[in-house]
Amino acid sequence: MKVKLFNKIAEAGIQQFDETKYSFSEDFDDYDAIMVRSAKLHDVAFPASLKCIARAGAGVNNIPLDKCSEQGIVVFNTPGANANAVKELVIAALILSGRKIAQGVNWVKSLEGEDISKAVEKGKSQFVGPEIAGKKLGVIGLGAIGVQVANAAAAMDMEVYGYDPYISVQAAWTLKSRIHHAKDLKTIFEECDYITVHVPYMEATKNIVSAEGIAMMKDGVRVLNFARGGLVDDEAMVKALQAGKIGSYVTDFPTNALMQFDNVIGVPHLGASTPESEENCAVMAAKEIMDYLENGNITHS
Ligand code: MLT
Numbered sequence: 591m592k593v594k595l596f597n598k599i600a601e602a603g604i605q606q607f608d609e610t611k612y613s614f615s616e617d618f619d620d621y622d623a624i625m626v627r628s629a630k631l632h633d634v635a636f637p638a639s640l641k642c643i644a645r646a647g648a649g650v651n652n653i654p655l656d657k658c659s660e661q662g663i664v665v666f667n668t669p670g671a672n673a674n675a676v677k678e679l680v681i682a683a684l685i686l687s688g689r690k691i692a693q694g695v696n697w698v699k700s701l702e703g704e705d706i707s708k709a710v711e712k713g714k715s716q717f718v719g720p721e722i723a724g725k726k727l728g729v730i731g732l733g734a735i736g737v738q739v740a741n742a743a744a745a746m747d748m749e750v751y752g753y754d755p756y757i758s759v760q761a762a763w764t765l766k767s768r769i770h771h772a773k774d775l776k777t778i779f780e781e782c783d784y785i786t787v788h789v790p791y792m793e794a795t796k797n798i799v800s801a802e803g804i805a806m807m808k809d810g811v812r813v814l815n816f817a818r819g820g821l822v823d824d825e826a827m828v829k830a831l832q833a834g835k836i837g838s839y840v841t842d843f844p845t846n847a848l849m850q851f852d853n854v855i856g857v858p859h860l861g862a863s864t865p866e867s868e869e870n871c872a873v874m875a876a877k878e879i880m881d882y883l884e885n886g887n888i889t890h891s
Pocket of ligand 1: 627628646647648649650672817861862
């Protein structure tokens with residue numbers, strides 16, 4: 591069986607396969623399966639032999655889903671496999687969004703040539719920022735990542751509101767009891783001091799943080815997007831930043847327009863960038879391919 595690799599995949603994933611049955615290459619023309627991380631497959635002409643694609647990651651917007659369903663190609667992702675990595679970054683970002691740590695670190699770097707210890711004592715008061723404990727956090731989307739973020743934020747004494755009309759029974763069971771279920775997005779927008787979005791990107795969720803939603807938010811709100819660009823209406827966010835409404839915006843999907851503002855922290859899509867997460871995703875993707883090709887089982891499609 592031939593597996594075409596469109597990205598470098600963690601070795602632990604490749605090691606799952608029985609090498610007497612499977613071979614791997616980036617150069618196959620006909621192949622049974624694809625393993626991919628972030629490479630975009632929209633322009634790839636799939637061979638008739640292709641049966642499944644496993645995306646080592648959560649989002650599947652680099653895969654042409656319509657074309658796959660027309661051609662009977664099953665698409666898998668690896669939900670939950672990178673959830674801890676994203677959760678840890680989001681918790682860091684929640685703190686960074688108020689405490690002026692990133693700005694302070696850049697400032698210290700810029701002091702080269704001066705007496706840094708003296709300058710620090712004189713200048714540190716410009717970097718005072720609030721704690722997260724006791725503040726209200728709205729979590730939009732309670733899938734594998736949203737649930738972990740909600741629980742971790744509650745453990746840091748935030749008052750957490752979760753919104754997800756499609757929450758799974760399993761996710762509901764793993765949510766700590768002190769998390770409030772918001773009945774609608776309006777509640778999240780109006781009530782929360784911090785808002786983080788954790789839904790997949792699709793037509794129905796495009797600009798889920800909309801101009802209208804931003805207008806409902808409290809002045810000084812802190813917004814985080816570690817899910818996908820396109821979930822927050824960037825144009826509306828730029829306008830709200832210009833108007834001084836937003837306390838800070840931390841995004842894994844920075845753009846030129848956003849980065850003109852001092853209170854925007856742009857992260858280079860690092861949500862799942864840990865060796866642990868890359869390994870977990872690769873192992874899960876490998877198991878999905880084998881289970882489908884060998885037993886016809888479909889998990890996480
Ligand atoms: C995901 O979709 O799994 C994360 O955004 C990370 C990635 O795109 O690889």
